[in-house]
Amino acid sequence: MIEPEIIVEKIREALPDAEVDVEDLTGTKDHYKARVVASQFEGESRVTRHRMIYEALSEEMKGPIHALTLEVYTPDEWEQ
Amino acid sequence: MSNDNEDKKSISLPLAEGDDSSAEAPKSRDEGGDISSEIAKEVSDNRVVLYMKGNPAQPMCGFSARAAAILDAYGKPFYAVDILKDQEKRQGIKDFSNWPTIPQVYVGGEFVGGSDILMEMHENGELAPLIEEAFQE
Numbered sequence: 001m002i003e004p005e006i007i008v009e010k011i012r013e014a015l016p017d018a019e020v021d022v023e024d025l026t027g028t029k030d031h032y033k034a035r036v037v038a039s040q041f042e043g044e045s046r047v048t049r050h051r052m053i054y055e056a057l058s059e060e061m062k063g064p065i066h067a068l069t070l071e072v073y074t075p076d077e078w079e080q
Numbered sequence: 081m082s083n084d085n086e087d088k089k090s091i092s093l094p095l096a097e098g099d100d101s102s103a104e105a106p107k108s109r110d111e112g113g114d115i116s117s118e119i120a121k122e123v124s125d126n127r128v129v130l131y132m133k134g135n136p137a138q139p140m141c142g143f144s145a146r147a148a149a150i151l152d153a154y155g156k157p158f159y160a161v162d163i164l165k166d167q168e169k170r171q172g173i174k175d176f177s178n179w180p181t182i183p184q185v186y187v188g189g190e191f192v193g194g195s196d197i198l199m200e201m202h203e204n205g206e207l208a209p210l211i212e213e214a215f216q217e
Contacts, residue, residue, distance in 0.1 A: 036148070046193060046197050046200065047191065047192075047193050047197065050179075050193065050196070050197065051178060051179070054179070054180050054181075058180070061180040061181070062180070067143065067181070069178070069196055070196050071196070
């Protein structure tokens with residue numbers, strides 16, 4: 001289990017200007033969905049974007065986060 | 081996509097066999113290779129490979145089920161590897177792909193992503209040509 005605020009914090013440590021929305025999918029604080037809008041994603045593939053987030057959460061992905069669904073956008077993509 | 085801190089049992093073998101093309105290397109563990117070499121062999125010997133929990137007929141996780149169902153929709157054979165049956169591969173595939181979650185999909189020897197990316201590419205039409213191309217090679 002992990003508090004959603006910690007997930008937001010960790011992602012924003014790695015991607016400082018990111019907009020991060022985290023949703024607890026099951027109410028059990030271990031299956032989450034995160035929508036991340038970050039300028040750092042500009043020019044990066046989806047795989048790289050996901051890896052950037054996984055890296056920010058590397059410790060958490062080994063235990064407290066059982067599942068993390070990701071939506072990743074640049075600010076321009078998100079506006080559309 | 082889900083990570084691996086659940087401990088579930090699985091039941092069956094991968095559904096498809098790789099083709100026996102004459103790649104000299106990499107080698108499977110049976111042939112004296114290490115886990116990373118075996119994975120390299122799997123993803124180069126098979127056009128579409130799905131690393132999953134359980135098997136397509138009996139997936140053991142919703143994300144794996146979704147990935148298998150998407151691949152199934154293209155009507156092409158894919159090689160499914162049940163990582164619950166192989167603890168070394170369960171960690172090995174994460175290291176190999178630098179990707180912490182299961183399922184993972186390879187098409188034409190290239191890492192495509194996990195279930196979110198697969199779904200996105202299925203919906204936006206990017207996956208169809210990728211699979212087509214892999215089967216034309």
